Amino acid sequence: DIQVTQSPSTLSAAVGDSITITCRASQSISASLAWYQQRPGTPPKVLIYDASTLERGIPSRFSGSGSGTEFTLTIRSLQPEDFATYYCQQYERYSTFGQGTKVEVK
Amino acid sequence: QVQLVQSGAEVKKPGASVRVSCKTSGDTFIGNYMHWVRQAPGQGLEWMGRIFPNSGGTDYAAKFQGRVTMTRDTSTRTVYMELSSLTSDDTAIYYCARGPGYCSTTSCYSYYMGAWGKGTTVTVSS
Numbered sequence: 001d002i003q004v005t006q007s008p009s010t011l012s013a014a015v016g017d018s019i020t021i022t023c024r025a026s027q028s029i030s031a032s033l034a035w036y037q038q039r040p041g042t043p044p045k046v047l048i049y050d051a052s053t054l055e056r057g058i059p060s061r062f063s064g065s066g067s068g069t070e071f072t073l074t075i076r077s078l079q080p081e082d083f084a085t086y087y088c089q090q091y092e093r094y095s096t097f098g099q100g101t102k103v104e105v106k
Numbered sequence: 107q108v109q110l111v112q113s114g115a116e117v118k119k120p121g122a123s124v125r126v127s128c129k130t131s132g133d134t135f136i137g138n139y140m141h142w143v144r145q146a147p148g149q150g151l152e153w154m155g156r157i158f159p160n161s162g163g164t165d166y167a168a169k170f171q172g173r174v175t176m177t178r179d180t181s182t183r184t185v186y187m188e189l190s191s192l193t194s195d196d197t198a199i200y201y202c203a204r205g206p207g208y209c210s211t212t213s214c215y216s217y218y219m220g221a222w223g224k225g226t227t228v229t230v231s232s
Contacts, residue, residue, distance in 0.1 A: 044151065
């Protein structure tokens with residue numbers, strides 16, 4: 001099974017900050033990685049797929065990069081609605097989610 | 107625009123089984139993968155498995171092999187997930203999610219999950 005490890009588990013930031021979340025896969029997954037945002041009480045929402053492709057309707061302050069085993073999600077100029085939990089998902093072989101990163105108000 | 111409507115909350119006793127449904131509308135049922143993902147209280151997302159409605163072909167996460175069954179009814183555009191031998195550890199929100207995918211003659215591939223149901227809460231308690 002392919003494991004994915006996300007870091008950090010919690011990140012404290014302020015509105016306007018830029019933040020980066022990292023996801024590492026236990027073996028190469030090419031660019032088969034997606035990022036999701038989940039707000040409390042709601043299902044996850046896809047932000048980015050194929051490591052760097054922005055889903056339609058997602059603001060351009062979200063960006064993704066990486067390939068192989070290391071990937072990053074960057075949010076520039078954090079907005080109040082961005083405080084949420086973020087997950088990565090590999091789909092190179094079946095599917096696995098990272099443990100999640102909670103972005104909280106500093 | 108695709109909509110995934112899940113069945114209502116369930117309360118089950120340990121050892122019982124639960125079946126959750128997910129009805130799709132607004133977009134192509136055939137030709138996309140349907141996944142089931144669960145989330146225990148305060149925990150992260152856990153992929154349980156997937157079903158390809160074209161063929162009914164399924165793949166399950168190793169953790170759930172032998173305990174989960176995913177099926178589909180193409181006439182009603184509904185997929186089902188049944189989990190047996192429930193314990194308190196199965197208390198969670200169960201989501202269905204749809205995403206692109208396809209099967210060749212030799213292998214099947216699924217990708218990200220672009221649409222999600224609102225979730226079904228399953229509580230296992232004696």
